[in-house]
Amino acid sequence: MIETLKKLKEFLGDGSFPLHEPNFSQEEEKCVLDCIKTGWVSSVGKYVDQFERDLEKYTGCKKAVVVMNGTSALHIAYLCAGVMPKDEVLCPSLTFVATANAIRYCNAIPHFVEIEDQTLGIDPEKLRKYLCGIGVVRNNRLINKETNRNISALVVTHIFGHPSKILEIKSVCDEFGIALIEDAAEALGSFYEGTHVGNFGKCSALSFNGNKIITTGGGGAILTNDDELGIKIKHITTTAKIAHPWEYVHDQLGFNYRMPNINAALGCAQLAKIEDFILRKRKIASIYKDIFKAQKDFYFMEEPEHARSNYWLNAIILKKPDANFLNDIVKITNQEKIHSRPIWKPLHLLSYFQNNPRMNLSLTEEMEKRIINLPSSPGLIK
Amino acid sequence: MIETLKKLKEFLGDGSFPLHEPNFSQEEEKCVLDCIKTGWVSSVGKYVDQFERDLEKYTGCKKAVVVMNGTSALHIAYLCAGVMPKDEVLCPSLTFVATANAIRYCNAIPHFVEIEDQTLGIDPEKLRKYLCGIGVVRNNRLINKETNRNISALVVTHIFGHPSKILEIKSVCDEFGIALIEDAAEALGSFYEGTHVGNFGKCSALSFNGNKIITTGGGGAILTNDDELGIKIKHITTTAKIAHPWEYVHDQLGFNYRMPNINAALGCAQLAKIEDFILRKRKIASIYKDIFKAQKDFYFMEEPEHARSNYWLNAIILKKPDANFLNDIVKITNQEKIHSRPIWKPLHLLSYFQNNPRMNLSLTEEMEKRIINLPSSPGLIK
Numbered sequence: 001m002i003e004t005l006k007k008l009k010e011f012l013g014d015g016s017f018p019l020h021e022p023n024f025s026q027e028e029e030k031c032v033l034d035c036i037k038t039g040w041v042s043s044v045g046k047y048v049d050q051f052e053r054d055l056e057k058y059t060g061c062k063k064a065v066v067v068m069n070g071t072s073a074l075h076i077a078y079l080c081a082g083v084m085p086k087d088e089v090l091c092p093s094l095t096f097v098a099t100a101n102a103i104r105y106c107n108a109i110p111h112f113v114e115i116e117d118q119t120l121g122i123d124p125e126k127l128r129k130y131l132c133g134i135g136v137v138r139n140n141r142l143i144n145k146e147t148n149r150n151i152s153a154l155v156v157t158h159i160f161g162h163p164s165k166i167l168e169i170k171s172v173c174d175e176f177g178i179a180l181i182e183d184a185a186e187a188l189g190s191f192y193e194g195t196h197v198g199n200f201g202k203c204s205a206l207s208f209n210g211n212k213i214i215t216t217g218g219g220g221a222i223l224t225n226d227d228e229l230g231i232k233i234k235h236i237t238t239t240a241k242i243a244h245p246w247e248y249v250h251d252q253l254g255f256n257y258r259m260p261n262i263n264a265a266l267g268c269a270q271l272a273k274i275e276d277f278i279l280r281k282r283k284i285a286s287i288y289k290d291i292f293k294a295q296k297d298f299y300f301m302e303e304p305e306h307a308r309s310n311y312w313l314n315a316i317i318l319k320k321p322d323a324n325f326l327n328d329i330v331k332i333t334n335q336e337k338i339h340s341r342p343i344w345k346p347l348h349l350l351s352y353f354q355n356n357p358r359m360n361l362s363l364t365e366e367m368e369k370r371i372i373n374l375p376s377s378p379g380l381i382k
Numbered sequence: 383m384i385e386t387l388k389k390l391k392e393f394l395g396d397g398s399f400p401l402h403e404p405n406f407s408q409e410e411e412k413c414v415l416d417c418i419k420t421g422w423v424s425s426v427g428k429y430v431d432q433f434e435r436d437l438e439k440y441t442g443c444k445k446a447v448v449v450m451n452g453t454s455a456l457h458i459a460y461l462c463a464g465v466m467p468k469d470e471v472l473c474p475s476l477t478f479v480a481t482a483n484a485i486r487y488c489n490a491i492p493h494f495v496e497i498e499d500q501t502l503g504i505d506p507e508k509l510r511k512y513l514c515g516i517g518v519v520r521n522n523r524l525i526n527k528e529t530n531r532n533i534s535a536l537v538v539t540h541i542f543g544h545p546s547k548i549l550e551i552k553s554v555c556d557e558f559g560i561a562l563i564e565d566a567a568e569a570l571g572s573f574y575e576g577t578h579v580g581n582f583g584k585c586s587a588l589s590f591n592g593n594k595i596i597t598t599g600g601g602g603a604i605l606t607n608d609d610e611l612g613i614k615i616k617h618i619t620t621t622a623k624i625a626h627p628w629e630y631v632h633d634q635l636g637f638n639y640r641m642p643n644i645n646a647a648l649g650c651a652q653l654a655k656i657e658d659f660i661l662r663k664r665k666i667a668s669i670y671k672d673i674f675k676a677q678k679d680f681y682f683m684e685e686p687e688h689a690r691s692n693y694w695l696n697a698i699i700l701k702k703p704d705a706n707f708l709n710d711i712v713k714i715t716n717q718e719k720i721h722s723r724p725i726w727k728p729l730h731l732l733s734y735f736q737n738n739p740r741m742n743l744s745l746t747e748e749m750e751k752r753i754i755n756l757p758s759s760p761g762l763i764k
Contacts, residue, residue: 021421022421022423022424023421024418024419024421024423028418029415029418029419032414032415032418032644033411033414033415035599036406036410036411036414036648037406037411039403039404039405039406041404041406041592041597041599041648042404042591042592042593042597042599042600043591043592043599043600044592068450068451068600069450069638069640070638071621071637071638072638096630097621097623097630097632097636098621098638101621101635101636101637101638104635107489209424209425210423210424210425210426210642211424215423215424216642217417217423217424217425217642217643217644217645218424218425218450218640218641218642218645239479239480239483241479245716246712246716246721246722246723246724247723247724247727248478248479248726248727249727249732250479250732250734251732251733251734252733252734253483253486253734254479254483255453255483256451256452256453256454256480256483258451258600259600260592260598260599260600260645261599262414262599262644262645262648263599263600263642263644263645266418266423266644330628334627334628339628340628341628341629341630342628342629344630345629345630345631350631350632350633351633351634352632352633352634352635
């Protein structure tokens, strides 16, 4: 362990190492100054349009709509995928809280499901068995026999940028007639069998928060391959206002989730560099893999088969759950200004989700005591 | 009319004149570049804290919490003022749609009330009479006898920056035991009897959208004079995360409404100049007043007694409702690139609010055919 910490410090050098910090150059400064000099800083402007088109080109999704952050993107993704009040939405418990909170914003109910240990995403096999047990299909809708509520959708999270077993999960969704949503907040730049994540779901969400692979300060996007849905998404994220030079008519309850032009300007400059960031992040991952290869107690998390991961956040995984050992590693590394952290507390253990429906989550609970994230900024190497 | 248009063009000069555009200088560029150069663009950073403290100092409110926009500020203001699902919230119909939409985000019901013609804000006398008629107090709660729902709050909008009859309205709220919320989205810099608007309500909302007196691209703030509520507001707008260097524990359903540091940086630079903006805007208002003084068919809207208005958007008001005449003025001015617009469509006339409870709104409906806004950017004069 001491030997490993020494190697880690040799790689990182002197200084303080946050988990993930942004990487800017003159291009970002130029775009942002352009907004200020022209006065176009707010919710209409050329960078908003450009960033949306650039995201479509990069991800291969037909329609991208940029919004204020990943949480608002998730909210709209659920709404537009058809989640209705009182529905249940199948959701991993091992994810950032926004994945489940945004279900609640739709007045729907997160129903927590188990993960598998390769990708840390939803386990398609366990899911199928579980749904066969608790579910019944009535009038083409999946009903939870225990609660008598409609299970209308499922959300996958591509944890740390590693694609979930998305095709197998999609197949379960299709089998039971439920909508698939991808929480790809961490996974811009990650591909599964050559297809960018976010293309498999009915709607998907991206995040450009300050800790993500590219940042707009705060920001997010909804992706869809359904043209009509794309128009609807743009409409309800921009207050559902009917286009007119001076009249203010809104035709449904909308949201003011618009990304300001000044933030989109940052996004354009950042997205242009994403492949360089990913190259560097994959190199960092390979260095970590090498540093940790001699360890007996834990291993370095690698990208799944058939995937190219963006390696957003690097992680080591203890072979056995051990909260004390995990805390020791986190404390020692943080003392050395190598910022590390355990994974999020599983959501079903938070007070306000503790009574939510769920399947057996023993692996999820185990993983809370096994996973540690490590500094992953692209700036760690040149 | 032709004579007046001539005078208007003499004042404005050549060019295109939007209703309200931002005014930036080197200070904004400096603050934003500082964010990019230091990497602190996202939801934690020195400008977020500074902007909150600067807003507290300027408004005299004990606590300001900055968020993504005025709509999210309103949502949180309602929640923290105690609005519960299925409650009714008294709300003007002559306001931007966000005032009522944010009530719906709380799963509560906008109940539309009438305005008076001096400030275009809620009419306190008509309100009192109306509540005496439809309301009954049971267990210290005001109940709408017709719907049997709790009327828990009232929101005033300070239209175009002109303070409503806030003390008289507050007195009605106190009499009936309902919470007062101020939608001060348009009114940063407006004072009533020497007190900045936003200080009268339990919670209040500001907006820094691109068309407002100061802008952060997109942004807003919640104001309160209740210390405990201030802490709660900060907590639930930042995902209700319990402070810890690496643990992710959230103790209630929270929102990700944080204003990014790069937007707050703009806000700091803008707020420092607000008194200069107001001086200029008041001068513009006095020029308009002079231009329109000879008109027989309409008059220029002036600040109410006992108030200092920021004159956010200047308006002329037809003496009699006349949709055709109003449309002619809007069309002619827009053809001349003098951007004007009628006031928003009253909200109770939108399809999705048409069945909401409401009092007689004849003046509101009349005003839709009487009000025209005119270019009001501080940059119109030096």
